[in-house]
Amino acid sequence: MAADLVLDTAIRDWVLIPLSVVMVLIGVLRYFVSKLMRSSQLPDAKIVKEGQVIIRARNLRASANFIPSKSFRARKAYFGNEENGLLFVPKGQAQNAQAQMFSDPNMAMDMMKKNLSMIIPQTLTFAWVNFFFSGFVAAKIPFPLTQRFRSMLQNGIDYSTIDVSYVSSRSWYFLNMFGLRGLFSLILGEENATDDTQRMMQMSGFGFDPSKSLGAEKDGLDIIQHEWALPKFEQRAEATLRKLIS
Amino acid sequence: MAGHDDSVSSEKKSSEAVNDIPTFNAENMQNNMKAVYYSRTFMSIMGGVIAGILGFTGLNGFIFYFLVMAITSVGLIAKAGFSIHSYFDSWNQIILDGILGGLMSFVLFWTFAYDIVHIF
Incomplete structure (x- = not known):
């Protein structure tokens, strides 16, 4: 291992700090741009209805024990019977919904916009970093690492003699990109850009199928063991009162 | 950790006495989880800055991180x-x-x- 390098303070003032500040600002900018570009399309009435039905069924399942079994059975039939229950999906319709989802041009457009708003600033900043700050040591990681990390941390420097813990500016950019996610979630609130893409991946496009979740909810209702809680409430009240007295 | 969880808490506590009826409000739960996540993120950033200024290197820094996380846990438990x-x-x-x-x-x-x- 070579001795400690002496770095110019100008590197700190003109590379390290500006690079980090720019990364943060670009993150903020991207958040607002993607917020602007988000088209507020009217949600499909059918999908909203299905979502609400699922929520109602879930509520019923969660608080099933607080209603008498007769009421519970009536509600269960209302949601899950095989003819016109709300959770019952006819066989042929399932495929149809998904196909429609994929062929919807609005959806694809929205997805592409989101992706573009991610990719374009990233490419631009990477090009900017490459152009201005390529090829010198910008920072030092305060813990030792093995040689394996050299290609990751010293991207753009081709010396094999300097210690691995020294980081090139290009790699500092990558470090920033991954490490700032937490900061963004603090300063931008819940729905920052990275979270948004993850949610997009789950919800639309891949695997989100309303009829499937309807079916799952129906199964959940079918297997639930109903036991009315009210008869036991006297004991419960007794226990609570006893605890109060003692 | 908002005060509106209190009703949930009292109900839950009394229900534990006799039979275990889960009386959780999913939204409040989520809110609590979010609060934990935010405080952890905040503490990790603050801990990082403090560790850097104090000049910890190597293993010391990671020990400091887990110490900070332990303190956060204790703080959250106290808050609860x-x-x-x-x-x-x-x-x-x-x-x-x-x-x-x-x-x-x-x-x-x-x-x-x-x-x-x-280092400069």
Whole structure:
């Protein structure tokens, strides 16, 4: 291992700090741009209805024990019977919904916009970093690492003699990109850009199928063991009162 | 950790006495989890800056990180009034969740502060 390098303070003032500040600002900018570009399309009435039905069924399942079994059975039939229950999906319709989802041009457009708003600033900043700050040591990681990390941390420097813990500016950019996610979630609130893409991946496009979740909810209702809680409430009240007295 | 969880907590506590009826409000639960996540992220960033300024290197820094996370856990437990089960499902949610998620932020800010203060 070579001795400690002496770095110019100008590197700190003109590379390290500006690079980090720019990364943060670009993150903020991207958040607002993607917020602007988000088209507020009217949600499909059918999908909203299905979502609400699922929520109602879930509520019923969660608080099933607080209603008498007769009421519970009536509600269960209302949601899950095989003819016109709300959770019952006819066989042929399932495929149809998904196909429609994929062929919807609005959806694809929205997805592409989101992706573009991610990719374009990233490419631009990477090009900017490459152009201005390529090829010198910008920072030092305060813990030792093995040689394996050299290609990751010293991207753009081709010396094999300097210690691995020294980081090139290009790699500092990558470090920033991954490490700032937490900061963004603090300063931008819940729905920052990275979270948004993850949610997009789950919800639309891949695997989100309303009829499937309807079916799952129906199964959940079918297997639930109903036991009315009210008869036991006297004991419960007794226990609570006893605890109060003692 | 808002006060509106109190009704949930009292109900839950009394129900534990006789039979275990889960009386959780999913939204409040989620809110609690979010609060834990935010405090952990905040503490990891602050811990990173402090570790960098104090000039920890190597293993010391990581020990400091886990120390900070332990302090955060204790703080969260104290905030919950030492009755975890009125706010969370299990101990894991308050003690272990999100510890590794904050590590990246911690390393970044540790490096940043350390570089600015010490190596130039």
